[in-house]
Amino acid sequence: MPLLLLILLLSVLAYMWITRRTSTLTRACRWRQEQSAGQWRCVACGAVVPGAVEPRDCLRPKA
Numbered sequence: 001m002p003l004l005l006l007i008l009l010l011s012v013l014a015y016m017w018i019t020r021r022t023s024t025l026t027r028a029c030r031w032r033q034e035q036s037a038g039q040w041r042c043v044a045c046g047a048v049v050p051g052a053v054e055p056r057d058c059l060r061p062k063a
Helices: 002-021
Strands: 031-034 039-042 048-050
Touching: none
Parallel strands: none
Antiparallel strands: 031 039, 039 048
16 A cells, blocks of 8 residues: 555656646746637736647746
8 A cells, every 4th residue: 555655656746747847837827718819818927829729838028
């Protein structure tokens, strides 16, 4: 049983690490879908991206 829990913990940590590496999103990025317009809008910076899939990159201008 403890071995199973250890394997589960390691697999969850590996999943979190892999998903973090494939995205440039930060806590400030909050994408909201505007279905009527067919686009995504960032609540934090106002960036707009067309499409049906949620963006995986932060479009906030570099300060």
